[in-house]
Amino acid sequence: MDSSEKDGDLKQPESGVWQPGQYNASDLKVLEGLEHVRTRPGMYIGSTNSRGLHHLVYEIVDNSVDEALAGYATKIEVEILPDNGIRVTDDGRGIPVDIVPGEGKSGVEVVMTKLNAGGKFGGGGYSVSGGLHGVGISVVNALSTKMKVEVERGGWLWEQSYVNHRPLEPLEKIKKVGEKETGTRVTFYADPEIFRETTDYSFDIIRQRLQQTAFLNPGLSISLKDERKEGEEQEASFLYEGGLSDYVAYLCASSSASPLFSDVISLKSEDKALGISLDIALTWTAKYGTVLKTFANTIETVDGGTHEEGFKAAITATLNRYAKDKGLLKAGDENLSGEDVREGLVSVVSVKLVNPQFEGQTKGKLGNSEAKTFVQKIVNDKFYAWLDSHPAEGKLIVGKAQDAYRARIAARKAREASRKKSLLESATTPDKLKDCAYKNPDLCELFIVEGNSAGGSAVSGRDQKFQAILPLRGKILNTEKATTEKMVKSETIETLIASIGAGSGASFDVSKARYHKVIVMADADVDGAHIATLLLTLFFRYMRPLIEAGYVYIAMPPLYRIRWSKGPDSFAFSDAQRDERISEGEKSGRKLRSENAIQRYKGLGEMDAQELWETTMDPSTRLLKKVCMGDAQIADETFSMLMGEAVEPRREFIEAEAKSVKFIDA
Ligand code: 0RA
Numbered sequence: 001m002d003s004s005e006k007d008g009d010l011k012q013p014e015s016g017v018w019q020p021g022q023y024n025a026s027d028l029k030v031l032e033g034l035e036h037v038r039t040r041p042g043m044y045i046g047s048t049n050s051r052g053l054h055h056l057v058y059e060i061v062d063n064s065v066d067e068a069l070a071g072y073a074t075k076i077e078v079e080i081l082p083d084n085g086i087r088v089t090d091d092g093r094g095i096p097v098d099i100v101p102g103e104g105k106s107g108v109e110v111v112m113t114k115l116n117a118g119g120k121f122g123g124g125g126y127s128v129s130g131g132l133h134g135v136g137i138s139v140v141n142a143l144s145t146k147m148k149v150e151v152e153r154g155g156w157l158w159e160q161s162y163v164n165h166r167p168l169e170p171l172e173k174i175k176k177v178g179e180k181e182t183g184t185r186v187t188f189y190a191d192p193e194i195f196r197e198t199t200d201y202s203f204d205i206i207r208q209r210l211q212q213t214a215f216l217n218p219g220l221s222i223s224l225k226d227e228r229k230e231g232e233e234q235e236a237s238f239l240y241e242g243g244l245s246d247y248v249a250y251l252c253a254s255s256s257a258s259p260l261f262s263d264v265i266s267l268k269s270e271d272k273a274l275g276i277s278l279d280i281a282l283t284w285t286a287k288y289g290t291v292l293k294t295f296a297n298t299i300e301t302v303d304g305g306t307h308e309e310g311f312k313a314a315i316t317a318t319l320n321r322y323a324k325d326k327g328l329l330k331a332g333d334e335n336l337s338g339e340d341v342r343e344g345l346v347s348v349v350s351v352k353l354v355n356p357q358f359e360g361q362t363k364g365k366l367g368n369s370e371a372k373t374f375v376q377k378i379v380n381d382k383f384y385a386w387l388d389s390h391p392a393e394g395k396l397i398v399g400k401a402q403d404a405y406r407a408r409i410a411a412r413k414a415r416e417a418s419r420k421k422s423l424l425e426s427a428t429t430p431d432k433l434k435d436c437a438y439k440n441p442d443l444c445e446l447f448i449v450e451g452n453s454a455g456g457s458a459v460s461g462r463d464q465k466f467q468a469i470l471p472l473r474g475k476i477l478n479t480e481k482a483t484t485e486k487m488v489k490s491e492t493i494e495t496l497i498a499s500i501g502a503g504s505g506a507s508f509d510v511s512k513a514r515y516h517k518v519i520v521m522a523d524a525d526v527d528g529a530h531i532a533t534l535l536l537t538l539f540f541r542y543m544r545p546l547i548e549a550g551y552v553y554i555a556m557p558p559l560y561r562i563r564w565s566k567g568p569d570s571f572a573f574s575d576a577q578r579d580e581r582i583s584e585g586e587k588s589g590r591k592l593r594s595e596n597a598i599q600r601y602k603g604l605g606e607m608d609a610q611e612l613w614e615t616t617m618d619p620s621t622r623l624l625k626k627v628c629m630g631d632a633q634i635a636d637e638t639f640s641m642l643m644g645e646a647v648e649p650r651r652e653f654i655e656a657e658a659k660s661v662k663f664i665d666a
């Protein structure tokens with residue numbers, strides 16, 4: 001069509017007001033349909049903001065694209081008119097002008113007023129069209145104040161104007177044109193009552209979309225003209241013979257990513273029986289990111305879907321297979337992961353299928369399972385064949401993925417090395433664990449300390465390089481009848497499990513233990529015995545390999561401090577030892593201090609940081625008892641007895657053990 005005429009102004013209706021009497025029952029139904037579009041525009045165009053506004057343009061353009069897909073249109077012109085109208089012109093067959101049987105009106109009027117009129121014309125050319133786009137022109141009409149359709153077809157120019165969605169007159173024969181001149185021109189004005197936010201089109205948004213359309217329809221010429229500002233007209237035009245390969249080259253160039261090789265790989269296939277066709281273009285660049293655009297029936301699937309899944313799986317599998325076949329990947333090597341393979345990948349995947357299933361909130365995800373298997377099969381076959389015939393490129397692609405692989409392994413190692421640090425910062429150990437500086441578990445010790453004051457002394461008294469402190473509240477013990485299961489779920493025990501870092505129960509992995517000495521530091525009184533019993537029970541039931549490996553210890557704080565008049569103090573861990581130390585010292589000529597010579601420790605909380613270090617934590621002076629399985633077994637039985645239903649044995653135990661604690665006999 002000749003696009004030089006620019007009569008954006010449409011005739012106003014003669015009567016001015018709509019006269020209900022002028023319409024028959026079928027007209028009323030049509031108006032009801034259009035009215036529904038106006039009350040629920042979101043259902044038809046997604047939204048009524050700027051996005052929805054631009055959607056109107058795409059609706060019209062996509063009809064012309066369908067005409068191009070059918071093999072008739074070769075050129076589409078889009079104009080943003082000075083009065084904010086949109087005009088779309090194509091050189092297709094033209095919308096049918098004849099009266100549609102059973103409708104009593106022209107094809108043009110049917111297309112303009114009936115929702116889902118596309119199907120009425122049945123033609124094979126419209127078999128591949130996307131979800132929203134079939135709805136088309138009538139939706140735009142419903143959401144416009146005025147509209148005009150011009151059709152060249154059968155040697156005549158036809159025309160019909162609409163105001164407020166209703167035709168002013170039947171389709172009108174305007175003038176004779178050449179027999180071979182065919183096409184459709186649609187002009188519309190978006191209704192500001194619907195698009196309350198804005199009716200201002202963005203040249204850039206439309207340009208971008210038209211460019212994408214041009215990439216997806218090789219050989220189709222699309223132009224855009226913005227005539228809104230006199231003297232500042234903008235224009236753009238697109239014609240890509242190379243289709244998706246041109247798209248990939250453009251995506252590389254626009255992200256200034258240099259391809260690893262000059263070819264863009266193109267994989268195409270069609271299965272008529274399945275009703276599916278596939279077009280893929282891809283390359284690899286020196287960059288690290290991935291660009292992957294996917295389309296179904298020329299509609300961008302921003303959330304991917306089955307075609308994308310099939311593509312990713314097949315690219316990864318094929319490259320691994322190729323690398324192995326060519327000896328680029330040695331037998332012992334780990335497979336290249338999907339992420340390794342996609343580093344630097346720039347690709348566009350476009351499928352067309354008869355019955356597209358668009359899923360998700362925004363319908364941006366393809367759901368057809370046959371798309372996955374089809375894409376997978378084609379990529380497996382054709383990508384491999386391409387690699388096979390392009391060994392130099394194949395080597396570059398595998399090399400790039402191997403670089404990514406090595407970077408990934410290095411990153412993982414670095415992460416593992418800093419694991420202790422990140423644990424400190426993590427939410428599972430809310431600043432309770434005071435970790436040590438060293439990372440090597442062979443050198444590291446974890447002191448589980450009962451009571452807050454003892455915990456404080458332990459933190460200040462420790463050697464921070466290799467000693468970590470986890471203070472535990474005595475409170476957890478007071479939970480009578482608590483099951484171990486409950487305790488494992490308690491925050492305190494969770495902290496303990498997280499601190500050791502090797503999990504618990506069936507998934508416990510002793511090789512992940514962050515300390516090879518886990519030291520229970522409890523008072524030598526009934527509460528201390530109680531907490532030690534509980535902890536050993538937990539280790540026995542939930543981290544048994546930790547005990548089997550010999551990583552669990554009990555700290556033995558001395559009961560007595562013996563102060564001499566000269567020289568270093570002595571410590572005794574029992575009454576008998578106290579007496580022995582004193583007589584030994586006196587035999588060798590030492591003298592007890594006159595004041596406070598023998599101090600009895602009542603609890604760890606009594607010791608200051610310095611004392612705690614000297615007596616219980618300093619590896620050169622302390623006494624540790626390694627817990628063996630027998631100890632833990634006893635603890636477990638003791639625990640069951642303590643926490644069980646039977647009250648009597650528990651009371652007896654507490655009374656009997658108030659002064660001595662059996663299982664920590666040195
Ligand atoms: C219905 C049937 C046919 C073509 C069209 C609609 C058609 C619609 C639009 C909208 C914009 N441009 C268009 N071009 C064509 C098929 C007509 C035939 O069989 O000849």
